[in-house]
Amino acid sequence: METKWWHDAVVYQIYPRSFCDANGDGIGDLAGIIGKLDYLKTLGVEVIWLSPVFKSPMDDNGYDISDYCDIAPEFGTLAEMDTLIAEAQERGIRIVIDLVVNHTSDEHPWFVEARKSKDNPYRDYYIWRAPGEGGAPPDVQRAAFGGSAWEFDAATGEYYYHLFSKRQPDLNWANPKVQAEVHRMMNWWLDRDIGGFRMDVIDLIGKDVDRGITTNGPRLHELLREMNAATFGHRDVLTVGETWSATPAIAKLYSDPARRELSMVFQFEHVTITHDPEHGKWKPRAFDLVEFKRVMTKWQTELADSGWNSLFWCNHDLPRAVSKYGDDGRYRVESAKMLATALHCLKGTPYVYQGEELGMTNVRFDSIEAYRDIESLGHYRERIAAGVAHEAMMEGIYANGRDNARTPMHWDASPNAGFTRGEPWIPVNPNYVGINAEAALADPDSVFHHYRRLISIRKAHPVIVYGDYLPLFDDHPQLFAYERRLGDERIVVINNFSGETVELDLPPELQGVAGDCLIHNYDVPPRLDARLALKPYESFAIAVRASAN
Numbered sequence: 001m002e003t004k005w006w007h008d009a010v011v012y013q014i015y016p017r018s019f020c021d022a023n024g025d026g027i028g029d030l031a032g033i034i035g036k037l038d039y040l041k042t043l044g045v046e047v048i049w050l051s052p053v054f055k056s057p058m059d060d061n062g063y064d065i066s067d068y069c070d071i072a073p074e075f076g077t078l079a080e081m082d083t084l085i086a087e088a089q090e091r092g093i094r095i096v097i098d099l100v101v102n103h104t105s106d107e108h109p110w111f112v113e114a115r116k117s118k119d120n121p122y123r124d125y126y127i128w129r130a131p132g133e134g135g136a137p138p139d140v141q142r143a144a145f146g147g148s149a150w151e152f153d154a155a156t157g158e159y160y161y162h163l164f165s166k167r168q169p170d171l172n173w174a175n176p177k178v179q180a181e182v183h184r185m186m187n188w189w190l191d192r193d194i195g196g197f198r199m200d201v202i203d204l205i206g207k208d209v210d211r212g213i214t215t216n217g218p219r220l221h222e223l224l225r226e227m228n229a230a231t232f233g234h235r236d237v238l239t240v241g242e243t244w245s246a247t248p249a250i251a252k253l254y255s256d257p258a259r260r261e262l263s264m265v266f267q268f269e270h271v272t273i274t275h276d277p278e279h280g281k282w283k284p285r286a287f288d289l290v291e292f293k294r295v296m297t298k299w300q301t302e303l304a305d306s307g308w309n310s311l312f313w314c315n316h317d318l319p320r321a322v323s324k325y326g327d328d329g330r331y332r333v334e335s336a337k338m339l340a341t342a343l344h345c346l347k348g349t350p351y352v353y354q355g356e357e358l359g360m361t362n363v364r365f366d367s368i369e370a371y372r373d374i375e376s377l378g379h380y381r382e383r384i385a386a387g388v389a390h391e392a393m394m395e396g397i398y399a400n401g402r403d404n405a406r407t408p409m410h411w412d413a414s415p416n417a418g419f420t421r422g423e424p425w426i427p428v429n430p431n432y433v434g435i436n437a438e439a440a441l442a443d444p445d446s447v448f449h450h451y452r453r454l455i456s457i458r459k460a461h462p463v464i465v466y467g468d469y470l471p472l473f474d475d476h477p478q479l480f481a482y483e484r485r486l487g488d489e490r491i492v493v494i495n496n497f498s499g500e501t502v503e504l505d506l507p508p509e510l511q512g513v514a515g516d517c518l519i520h521n522y523d524v525p526p527r528l529d530a531r532l533a534l535k536p537y538e539s540f541a542i543a544v545r546a547s548a549n
């Protein structure tokens with residue numbers, strides 16, 4: 001396998017609105033991010049994935065873009081963006097920007113033009129259809145934030161298509177002009193020296209609306225190969241597609257270097273197994289570790305020789321890892337570290353979402369009024385109207401709502417967690433007094449320093465980056481354990497996903513082998529004795545000495 005700089009790098013995701021507010025208006029901004037670059041350098045990350053900072057009416061917090069080549073005034077200026085790119089580079093950090101091209105904002109000049117008349121030159125940049133029977137929408141397709149995927153536009157008497165909010169009209173990728181405009185814009189950013197693109201819901205761009213095909217449409221891979229050739233293909237950047245619909249076979253199409261599409265994709269199978277088959281994320285299913293391991297092992301194994309995995313627990317659309325997969329109470333610190341070790345010792349590129357390195361937790365606001373997310377609010381309205389009880393819907397929001405990840409970053413114990421000196425756009429999680437960056441930096445045993453060590457051992461041990469993955473104890477209901485092997489190098493990783501002590505016998509070939517502990521979350525050094533007794537959420541990685549065999 002040809003090595004790439006992003007194979008042993010760790011990516012840190014910033015959700016700008018919630019990261020750091022430099023000017024006191026309650027909204028995080030570019031100046032705030034620039035001020036925290038040294039913090040990220042200390043952590044050791046080499047890439048920042050920056051969620052959208054472009055001009056936007058902020059219907060979906062910037063995932064609705066009205067000008068791809070300018071910065072939203074609440075975030076700063078283009079000059080500040082250039083400064084961020086340069087200042088990050090000085091610290092060995094590249095900036096990956098969010099490419100949101102399944103749709104634009106309804107305030108994008110293309111859409112403003114398109115809706116003026118049926119013969120407007122921009123009409124065909126979007127997807128328009130005549131009304132169905134009796135003026136109804138053309139068909140029954142639904143939008144992700146609730147309601148129909150079709151919005152009637154009175155000016156021209158037709159419906160336009162939107163898979164997200166009605167203020168996010170879908171671009172028409174069947175139009176070569178759309179393709180050319182997007183390529184031009186991507187090159188404009190590449191020329192400003194960005195480190196690559198995270199591609200928002202990219203599996204939707206090959207859609208065939210009239211056949212009701214949205215994900216994995218017939219033209220998807222052709223469009224990506226054309227994009228690769230016209231833009232980033234000859235540059236050394238990281239590209240990662242958000243693909244909720246990917247299977248391992250599809251992920252290989254995207255990420256096999258020979259096919260010249262993307263570096264890697266985010267797959268969500270380990271996330272969707274925790275959603276209800278009928279009600280989705282709003283009716284959470286209990287986390288089943290054996291099922292989770294089956295999914296992880298499948299991805300690790302199937303992408304072993306071609307393609308590349310991305311590894312993540314959280315992002316700005318998902319709940320906090322420690323609340324969902326660990327214990328955000330008594331064992332918050334132990335379980336946050338365990339989850340980090342379990343993920344970072346796998347093969348693939350790890351992503352850390354802001355605050356994850358502090359063990360930040362989900363939030364439970366008493367009232368729906370405190371929530372800001374268009375998705376939670378849209379589904380709340382729709383489901384309450386359909387008869388779902390308020391309490392049941394709130395439980396869904398507490399478990400899986402996107403605002404869990406979007407409360408402000410905890411910098412210190414001062415008011416509003418040091419995020420802003422003004423009024424934050426969304427309330428802070430009250431637990432910031434104990435959980436914050438200042439305290440974590442000062443404590444050598446913090447979750448932060450655990451992440452810092454994991455990021456540095458990945459650099460030092462090629463077996464973590466390139467080694468084969470071999471699962472251990474497949475059916476054990478509490479342990480996620482595996483080995484990684486590369487030539488003579490071997491590491492054994494054992495993670496207790498429960499708040500109980502777990503005793504077990506190691507397989508004979510691992511009993512009593514000598515090794516060096518690379519990382520651990522308790523202070524008594526672990527040993528591969530015949531019988532292990534693991535403490536609650538105990539987790540470690542041991543490098544087995546070659547001479548020991």
Ligand code: GLC
Nearest residue numbers: 060063100164200201316317
């Ligand atoms: C992606 C983004 C999400 C956004 C949606 C529409 O899923 O991660 O935040 O709402 O696309 O752009």
Ligand code: CA
Nearest residue numbers: 021023027029
């Ligand atoms: Ca601000």
